[in-house]
Amino acid sequence: MISPPAPIQPQDGVSHRRPARVDAHPAAAGVPTQPRRSDLTVDLAEPGSERRWQQLQQLRRGLVDADAWLQALADGSLAPEPDLLAALIPGLDRSRVEALLASELAAEPGLLVKAALPDWPARAVQPACREAWLEPLLHHVAVADSVHQLGWLPLLGLFREAKVARLLRETVHRHLTAEAAWGLLPLLGLQRQPQDGALLVRLAVEPGPLQRRHQALEGLALGLSAWPQAVLVPGLSALVTDLDPAVAAKAVDLLARLPVGAVALRQGLTRALDPEILARVQRRLRCSPLVLLVHGRHGGHIPDELQQLAADVAARRGAPVLLQALTAAQSTPDPEVWPAARRARALTLVPLLLLPGGHVRSDLPRLASQWQVATRAQGVALRRRPFLGAWPAWQAALAQALARRQELDQRRALWLHHPLQGALARRFVGHLSAVLGCPAVSTPYESPLRGLADQPLERTLLLPLTLAANRLSETLDLELQSATMAQDQPEVLPPLLGWTDLRRFLLTTLVQLP
Amino acid sequence: MTPTLSRIEQAKAERCGLDLAAELPALAAGGWENLDEDDLTIRLKWLGIFFRPVTPGRFMVRLRLPNGVIQADQLEVLAEAVDRCGSDGSADITTRQNLQLRGLLLEDMAPLLQAMEAVGLTSRQSGHDNPRNITGNPLAGIDPEEIVDTxxxxxxxxxxxxxxxxxxxxxxxxxxxxxxxxxxxxxxxxxxxxxxxxxxxxxxxxxxxxxxxxxxxxxxxxxxxxxxxxxxxxxxxxxxxxxxxxxxxxxxxxxxxxxxxxxxxxxxxxxxxxxxxxxxxxxxxxHDGHHLVTRAPRSALGVNAQSQPGLHWVGLGVPMGRLDAAGMAELAQLARRHGSGELRLTEAQNVLIVDVPEAAMPDLLAEPLLQRFSPEPGALMAEAVSCTGSRYCSFALIPTKTTAQSVVEELERRLELPHPVRTHWTGCPNACGQPYMGEIGLMGAKARHEGQMVEAAKVFVGGDMGSDPRLAELHDKGVPLSQLADALEELLVVRFGARRR
Missing domain, CATH: 3.30.413.10 (Sulfite Reductase Hemoprotein, domain 1)
Structure with missing residues (x-):
């Protein structure tokens, strides 16, 4: 129950008319250490003086009795200057607060709120301050008109309390277009009531005054761990592409603090972002450098398509991407690789190989152990990914792309690979044929058509299973050009990085790797 | 009879703040407003975490950087932490050769402390009733005049x-x-x-x-x-x-x-x-107390030969010691690219890049960052030291850093000085900006001007850190900030030999 506020009464022996004097404590004398009654009169020293600063420090620390000062304010013998009020307000007990709120000084919120606010966050968490102020202030605000309510809420809003949260929420709803109410949004965040997450997200995301959106975002920041992720993550993800760079930057930084935020940020890497925001996402994610193991051509040459893919992935990830050809000696890493690996505490090895042939079974373990030694020496982890051809998502993307092409051309397809050894490879070929829905043909690099001799080739799509042009695909092209065939000559499909969907899949997947 | 303990002493006696380290993730999840008041305002400082009433919900972390030495990898970790705070984030070089980071959320603390530990940094016991960051010669190990490597x-x-x-x-x-x-x-x-x-x-x-x-x-x-x-x-x-x-x-x-x-x-x-x-x-x-310290501190700015032949340190003036994430990251890059990757922080709130070979000097001096952090700042800017000010501190009566920067820039436009003049700016009588050590000391105050209470500064003059050290004494009890540049201009002309441009 809220007691009716008592008017400020003169204390024993206090005269309204006597000129105020106060115990001053010169610097040399130091500040008294024990609380004591004031001398019943107040004499606040001149602004800017050392003595005034010390008087106010004593008042602030509860080392002098506040009654005489309150009385002097009430009877007008002391001007309600902000520094005095700021020192006086936090130490008042409940009855004095009630008296103060019932006085003329509290007829409008401006004076007291301005004076109290700088220290209020630290004071509002103190049980004594809460006990003194919360209920009287709630009562005072409840009976105030809506304009004055807005004025008091910056103080009240710093008390975390369901009733305060409700008042803030209602006020925000009522005054959505009023600039004065936007400053309440961070306070609503501080209340950390999960139900307010949706409102704050909505106000941050939806078109509206920029200042309101910023304040809503700060509210989300200040209550970050309280909001339902299902509301928060999509909202912040949407803001990553916001046209206002400050909003987008803050959304990135908040997402980065969430347990699931990294996933959303990695998805952001593949979206069209302002360059500064992209750089911010990259800084937050600290992607590891990638080593892409590729087949390579004679002498270790790496086809342009793969080099371009690596460059694009590196630009999006903001981390070095090293291409290593199986046919080349182990390359010397770019000087940026190790610092980046140390920042990410890892380096990731991704074999861009499509079939479990000899390279995957023999060369890959050898190269991986070389990287294991190198990463260990650098104090970073080596993350190994399976060879690309084994990724279910890759197989699905390939199957989808091939099916689309077959449907478009109304032709059947055969996929071609070089001869493979061993039961594992045979099982894999069978599995991939099933996934792709078309048969595989093993054929030698030097004469692909020989391997196709038993196949009816009319109205056929031939798919050499390779990311970039290789001997198989080039020889097949040449052989077909020179062969005299009937109409409906088979068509050789381009290497897989030439397929828009598959390149996009690979780019996106590599960009989003941790 | 045992005297009654004050609230602060009770809080310290009840529990050591270091014990909060393991609880940080849980405390963050609950929100700072749910923290016990003593944990929030007292004990967290044992972990170097400071609640800032001026920016509720946005915390400060103060490091420990013994002797002001920091490596590029370490600075990058701190830059990353500040960068996460966007426009709320900044870092100050302190008068104890230290760094304090601002704008952090409570959620940032556990991962930040972990990341700091991984690169050999700590913020432990950097605040409240603890032995603070221990300072030493900022040029230790590279100083041609060194007596002992501190x-x-x-x-x-x-x-x-x-x-x-x-x-x-x-x-x-x-x-x-x-x-x-x-x-x-x-x-x-x-x-x-x-x-x-x-x-x-x-x-x-x-x-x-x-x-x-x-x-x-x-x-x-x-x-x-x-x-x-x-x-x-x-x-x-x-x-x-x-x-x-x-x-x-x-x-x-x-x-x-x-x-x-x-x-x-x-x-x-x-x-x-x-x-x-x-x-x-x-x-x-x-011992009779005589010692080998005989003169006021050097500025350490500019290009200087180290005790190691062929190597130099480059002292960069950081205006009022305030850094942002990009500046920190770039400083780390420069230290790595042109030096050994090591940096030093000075009590004058500046930064040194060390171990720069002669051949690398032209490239370093051409770096764009040196437009911001100049190796040859003006005679006032080079030696201007400032506390945090009212942007982050509730005690401060004026926005110290921004005031200091604008006044110093204005004075450097107006005056030519024959030698650097050390100004120390502080926001309140607590004197964190050490105004009594300045040749000119300035302390935030309020003064009445044209019938209004306005922000002002007390002026102290005569601090000397040389062989006969003395503290600055009060020269003017309150100059409104709007008149401060004029008052200091006159003082610099009359007392410090400045010439008007």
């Missing part, structure tokens, strides 16, 4: 004072410094070791009791003891243990070491500390 000494003292058996509940904060060059002015510390000879042997004379506060300012005085370098950690521990046991816990405004020295008398204090030292197996030697 880095291993500072590191050893820190290790000893943060060990499990060292005090964790001092009556008040405690500043320690080690001098290593003829310009190591350290008399504002509670405990300062100044290089000194005894019978021709190099070692340190012990100075005690220096501090600045709202009530009193004192320079450290000789304890008339001499120590060998390897004795500094043990002696520091003895001083702290005695202070922990005997310091004033009733009145925080009379609890700095000087009050204890005065209460016991210098001889009595020395005997008590020596007795404590002897329990650690230590023995100090009598």
């Amino acid at each position: 880095r291993p000494l500072v590191a050893a003292i820190q290790t000893r004072l943060l060990a499990a058996d060292a005090p964790r509940n001092l009556p008040r904060k405690f500043n320690i410094a080690v001098g290593g060059a003829p310009d190591s002015f350290l008399l504002h510390n509670d405990l300062a070791y100044l290089p000194a000879l005894r019978d021709g042997q190099p070692g340190f004379t012990v100075m005690v009791g220096g501090f600045f506060s709202a009530q009193r300012n004192a320079l450290a005085i000789p304890l008339h003891l001499w120590l060998r370098a390897e004795q500094l950690p043990g002696f520091s521990l003895a001083v702290l243990r005695h202070f922990e046991r005997s310091g004033n816990r009733q009145a925080r405004n009379k609890s700095r070491l000087m009050y204890l020295v005065e209460a016991l008398g210098l001889d009595g204090y020395r005997d008590a500390v020596l007795a404590e030292f002897s329990t650690l197996g230590g023995e100090a030697f009598p």
Whole structure:
């Protein structure tokens, strides 16, 4: 129950008319250490003086009795200057607060709120301050008109309390277009009531005054761990592409603090972002450098398509991407690789190989152990990914792309690979044929058509299973050009990085790797 | 009868703030407003985490950087933390060769402390009633004028004072410094070791009791003891243990070491500390207090030859010591690209890139960042030191850093100075910006001007950190900020030989 506020009464022996004097404590004398009654009169020293600063420090620390000062304010013998009020307000007990709120000084919120606010966050968490102020202030605000309510809420809003949260929420709803109410949004965040997450997200995301959106975002920041992720993550993800760079930057930084935020940020890497925001996402994610193991051509040459893919992935990830050809000696890493690996505490090895042939079974373990030694020496982890051809998502993307092409051309397809050894490879070929829905043909690099001799080739799509042009695909092209065939000559499909969907899949997947 | 403990002493006695480290993730999940008030405003400071009433919900972390040395990898970790805070984030170089990061959420703390630990950084016991960051010669190990390399000494003292058996509940904060060059002015510390000879042997004379506060300012005085370098950690521990046991816990405004020295008398204090030292197996030697510190600190800015042939340090002026994430990251890159990857922070709130080969100098000097952090700032900007100010501190009466920067820039437009002038700016009488050490000291105040209360500055003049050190004295009790540039212009012309452009 809220007691009716008592008017400020003169204390024993206090005269309204006597000129105020106060115990001053010169610097040399130091500040008294024990609380004591004031001398019943107040004499606040001149602004800017050392003595005034010390008087106010004593008042602030509860080392002098506040009654005489309150009385002097009430009877007008002391001007309600902000520094005095700021020192006086936090130490008042409940009855004095009630008296103060019932006085003329509290007829409008401006004076007291301005004076109290700088220290209020630290004071509002103190049980004594809460006990003194919360209920009287709630009562005072409840009976105030809506304009004055807005004025008091910056103080009240710093008390975390369901009733305060409700008042803030209602006020925000009522005054959505009023600039004065936007400053309440961070306070609503501080209340950390999960139900307010949706409102704050909505106000941050939806078109509206920029200042309101910023304040809503700060509210989300200040209550970050309280909001339902299902509301928060999509909202912040949407803001990553916001046209206002400050909003987008803050959304990135908040997402980065969430347990699931990294996933959303990695998805952001593949979206069209302002360059500064992209750089911010990259800084937050600290992607590891990638080593892409590729087949390579004679002498270790790496086809342009793969080099371009690596460059694009590196630009999006903001981390070095090293291409290593199986046919080349182990390359010397770019000087940026190790610092980046140390920042990410890892380096990731991704074999861009499509079939479990000899390279995957023999060369890959050898190269991986070389990287294991190198990463260990650098104090970073080596993350190994399976060879690309084994990724279910890759197989699905390939199957989808091939099916689309077959449907478009109304032709059947055969996929071609070089001869493979061993039961594992045979099982894999069978599995991939099933996934792709078309048969595989093993054929030698030097004469692909020989391997196709038993196949009816009319109205056929031939798919050499390779990311970039290789001997198989080039020889097949040449052989077909020179062969005299009937109409409906088979068509050789381009290497897989030439397929828009598959390149996009690979780019996106590599960009989003941790 | 045992005196009643103050609220702060009760809070410290109930629980050590270091115990909160394991709880940080849970505390963050609950929100800072749910924290116990003593945890929030007192105990978290044992982890170097500061609640800032001016920016509720946005916290500060103060590091420990012994001797002001930091590596590029470490600075990058801190830059990343500041960068996460967007426009709320910044970092200040402090007057104790340290860094404090601002704008952090409570959620940032656990991962930040973990990331810091991974690169060898700590923020432990950097605030409240603890031994603060230990300072040393910012040029240690590279200084052609060096008397002794302070880095291993500072590191050893820190290790000893943060060990499990060292005090964790001092009556008040405690500043320690080690001098290593003829310009190591350290008399504002509670405990300062100044290089000194005894019978021709190099070692340190012990100075005690220096501090600045709202009530009193004192320079450290000789304890008339001499120590060998390897004795500094043990002696520091003895001083702290005695202070922990005997310091004033009733009145925080009379609890700095000087009050204890005065209460016991210098001889009595020395005997008590020596007795404590002897329990650690230590023995100090009598000394007359003369030392090898003979002049005011060098600025250390610009290109300077190191003691190692062919290598240089480049001192960069950081206006008011304030850094942003991009500046920090770029400084780290420059240190790695052109030097050994090491940087130093100075008490004048500037930064040094060290170990730069002669051949790399042109490229370093051409770096765009040096337009912001100049190796040759103006004579006032180079030596301007500032506290945080009202943007982050509720005590400050003026926005110190922005005021200082704009006034200094204005004065440099108006005046030519024959030599650098050290200005120290502080926002309130607590004197964190050390105004009494400045040739000109400025302290935030309020003054009446044209019938209105306005932001103002008190002006102090005459601080000297040379061979005959003295504190600055009050020159003007309140100049409105709007008139400050005019007043300082006149002062610089009349007292410091400045010429109007």
